[in-house]
Amino acid sequence: MDAVSVVTGIAAPLPFSNVDTDQIIPAVFLKRVTKTGFEDALFHEWRKDPDFVLNRPAFAGARVLVAGPDFGTGSSREHAVWALRDFGIQAVLSPRFGDIFRGNSGKQGLLAAEITEKDAETFWALIEENPGIEATVDLVTRTATIGAHTVEIVVDDYTRWRLLEGLDDISLTLRDEAQITQFEHNRQSWRPTTLPAR
Amino acid sequence: MTHTPAPAAARASTARPRTLAEKVWDDHVVVEGDAGNPDLIYIDLHLVHEVTSPQAFDGLRLAGRPVRRTDLTIATEDHNTPTLAIDRPIADLTSRTQIETLRRNCEEFGVRLHSLGDVDQGIVHVVGPQLGLTMPGITVVCGDSHTSTHGAFGAMAFGIGTSEVEHVLATQTLPLTKFKTMAITVEGTLRPGVTAKDIILAVIAKIGTGGGQGYVLEYRGSAIRSLSMEGRMTICNMSIEAGARAGLVAPDETTYAYLEGRPHAPTGDDWTAAVEYWNTLATDDDAVFDAEVFLDADELEPFVTWGTNPGQGVSLSEVVPDPASFADHNERAAAQRALEYMDIAAGTPMKDIAVDAVFMGSCTNSRIEDLRAFASIIKGKQKAPGVRVMVVPGSARVRLEAEAEGIDKVVTEFGAEWRFAGCSMCLGMNPDQLAPGERCASTSNRNFEGRQGKGGRTHLVSPLVAAATAIRGTLSSPWDLEHASSSTLSEVTA
Numbered sequence: 001m002d003a004v005s006v007v008t009g010i011a012a013p014l015p016f017s018n019v020d021t022d023q024i025i026p027a028v029f030l031k032r033v034t035k036t037g038f039e040d041a042l043f044h045e046w047r048k049d050p051d052f053v054l055n056r057p058a059f060a061g062a063r064v065l066v067a068g069p070d071f072g073t074g075s076s077r078e079h080a081v082w083a084l085r086d087f088g089i090q091a092v093l094s095p096r097f098g099d100i101f102r103g104n105s106g107k108q109g110l111l112a113a114e115i116t117e118k119d120a121e122t123f124w125a126l127i128e129e130n131p132g133i134e135a136t137v138d139l140v141t142r143t144a145t146i147g148a149h150t151v152e153i154v155v156d157d158y159t160r161w162r163l164l165e166g167l168d169d170i171s172l173t174l175r176d177e178a179q180i181t182q183f184e185h186n187r188q189s190w191r192p193t194t195l196p197a198r
Numbered sequence: 199m200t201h202t203p204a205p206a207a208a209r210a211s212t213a214r215p216r217t218l219a220e221k222v223w224d225d226h227v228v229v230e231g232d233a234g235n236p237d238l239i240y241i242d243l244h245l246v247h248e249v250t251s252p253q254a255f256d257g258l259r260l261a262g263r264p265v266r267r268t269d270l271t272i273a274t275e276d277h278n279t280p281t282l283a284i285d286r287p288i289a290d291l292t293s294r295t296q297i298e299t300l301r302r303n304c305e306e307f308g309v310r311l312h313s314l315g316d317v318d319q320g321i322v323h324v325v326g327p328q329l330g331l332t333m334p335g336i337t338v339v340c341g342d343s344h345t346s347t348h349g350a351f352g353a354m355a356f357g358i359g360t361s362e363v364e365h366v367l368a369t370q371t372l373p374l375t376k377f378k379t380m381a382i383t384v385e386g387t388l389r390p391g392v393t394a395k396d397i398i399l400a401v402i403a404k405i406g407t408g409g410g411q412g413y414v415l416e417y418r419g420s421a422i423r424s425l426s427m428e429g430r431m432t433i434c435n436m437s438i439e440a441g442a443r444a445g446l447v448a449p450d451e452t453t454y455a456y457l458e459g460r461p462h463a464p465t466g467d468d469w470t471a472a473v474e475y476w477n478t479l480a481t482d483d484d485a486v487f488d489a490e491v492f493l494d495a496d497e498l499e500p501f502v503t504w505g506t507n508p509g510q511g512v513s514l515s516e517v518v519p520d521p522a523s524f525a526d527h528n529e530r531a532a533a534q535r536a537l538e539y540m541d542i543a544a545g546t547p548m549k550d551i552a553v554d555a556v557f558m559g560s561c562t563n564s565r566i567e568d569l570r571a572f573a574s575i576i577k578g579k580q581k582a583p584g585v586r587v588m589v590v591p592g593s594a595r596v597r598l599e600a601e602a603e604g605i606d607k608v609v610t611e612f613g614a615e616w617r618f619a620g621c622s623m624c625l626g627m628n629p630d631q632l633a634p635g636e637r638c639a640s641t642s643n644r645n646f647e648g649r650q651g652k653g654g655r656t657h658l659v660s661p662l663v664a665a666a667t668a669i670r671g672t673l674s675s676p677w678d679l680e681h682a683s684s685s686t687l688s689e690v691t692a
Contacts (some may be wrong), residue, residue, distance in 0.1 A: 020646050023647060028625065031249075033296055075343050076359055140679055156234075158236055190464035190471055191242050
């Protein structure tokens with residue numbers, strides 16, 4: 001994973017709640033067996049509407065989404081993160097995220113940062129006044145800025161550290177392999193095993 | 199991240215009263231995270247399906263890593279599989295490729311797979327419990343958000359993304375940050391015709407789709423205790439729709455009776471040792487939850503959704519709410535959007551809403567007891583003219599069991615379609631989809647825009663409401679049917 005510290009780019013508003021992962025990428029696109037090339041699938045149904053925010057010329061090349069609460073709820077599909085990333089979105093700001101979506105973002109270098117509802121509304125108003133205005137999301141200082149307005153963002157310490165360092169989770173865990181083996185040695189015999197099949 | 203070795207003995211000796219979820223967590227800590235860092239948690243059972251695994255296996259191949267514990271991993275084909283003509287090659291080429299990719303990966307890495315046509319094939323969350331692999335006090339993960347289903351056994355079970363699937367395949371562990379705990383206490387006695395599905399839809403309407411975020415839920419109280427395992431699975435299944443990754447019910451005699459004798463359930467001394475341990479898992483009397491929610495089972499009615507998220511629900515006897523009645527402006531805007539998409543007007547009685555289709559299936563409601571409940575209402579009746587009714591068992595075994603009881607005949611004589619097992623129209627990755635504008639009463643778990651097919655409209659319901667709706671053609675409960683006496687209904691608990 002590439003390290004992430006500061007994201008700067010055009011901010012696009014999604015000023016409503018419950019943008020579930022079925023909306024971010026419909027299930028029909030989940031049949032692919034690859035991990036890239038999902039940019040066409042992002043918000044597939046909504047993008048058929050020429051007035052949808054990501055179709056508007058002012059928001060071409062948007063890098064930051066400012067969303068309403070409960071962004072990324074529902075299905076665990078990591079494809080939602082891949083689709084945002086492939087489209088060019090590098091940071092999503094929302095007052096609340098679906099837990100699995102937030103976890104998936106952290107594994108793929110997409111910065112999912114919480115802001116307050118009041119700050120989201122302020123950002124939406126600033127974007128409405130000046131469509132195409134840029135946002136800067138700074139993981140180092142834990143802030144997001146649009147125009148003259150700077151707010152605090154919340155990202156948990158562990159995810160922040162991994163993003164800043166660009167660390168791969170599996171390699172980190174395998175440093176503790178001796179403890180995993182020790183744990184397995186003590187595993188009770190009643191616990192389930194799938195092999196041999198019965 | 200600096201890890202301190204877990205002082206197992208010290209943890210065990212802590213006198214602090216703990217909840218069920220905390221006990222299961224504590225017994226799976228491989229490495230304790232310090233200063234707010236995640237714990238490294240051991241995974242007892244990893245369920246795999248074709249949709250969220252191909253990229254994870256690719257990752258292993260790229261890094262030259264094996265599957266660490268093939269004996270704790272099991273795969274099945276469910277999301278893409280057709281429910282008709284399963285002996286023919288899958289017509290959709292991308293679906294076929296994805297299924298073939300799973301078969302190749304399982305062969306290459308040595309993972310047990312139940313393929314289409316196999317007697318143990320089916321929805322991953324039906325197959326695990328059916329084989330006796332899901333049991334109390336274990337950790338279960340799957341690249342599917344409805345993994346919360348397995349919490350019904352007192353297991354810590356949750357959905358993960360594809361990066362985490364790869365992580366578990368490679369290490370059999372996950373770094374996880376400790377959750378908060380929420381008690382959902384449901385006291386009282388459900389009236390005949392009111393079921394587990396109505397409980398969970400009412401809970402989600404009460405706390406909202408974000409209410410459980412960051413929490414593990416524990417369902418407790420007399421109404422939960424009196425539910426069958428199927429009913430408990432229905433409730434835990436939809437924990438994710440309230441935002442919670444996991445939801446649990448403490449194991450009890452109902453759990454043990456369901457589990458004992460299943461192919462992978464412990465036997466002999468292992469069974470005795472397991473039950474002894476499982477009996478220690480219930481939440482301590484003086485344990486404190488971070489949040490508590492109460493629901494009165496006596497007052498509950500059949501519950502249905504009107505909108506496009508599972509929290510937008512009301513009792514079936516009520517009307518479609520007016521968006522203006524929501525104090526929160528986000529909820530107001532969401533309600534307005536939902537009514538436009540659903541093409542229904544505020545103030546419409548829910549019972550006046552006519553449907554084009556009824557879907558009886560999904561990991562929420564496709565087990566044998568669900569099918570029995572549905573069949574008990576439709577037996578000897580004819581479906582409403584013009585309504586398409588599809589019944590999809592959760593697994594090949596459930597299908598066989600239902601056929602042995604004659605449920606397939608009840609279904610076909612009613613005018614409904616009796617299908618092969620899979621996820622089917624819950625998410626329409628296979629050909630089972632709604633047409634644009636079609637309205638469906640569905641026993642599944644998500645009423646999101648387009649979930650059951652592009653432009654499709656979904657009302658989430660219980661199997662009993664699905665059955666009554668299939669008979670009348672409008673959203674209905676068994677209370678609206680003359681022939682469904684309360685004595686018939688009282689036998690139904692799913």
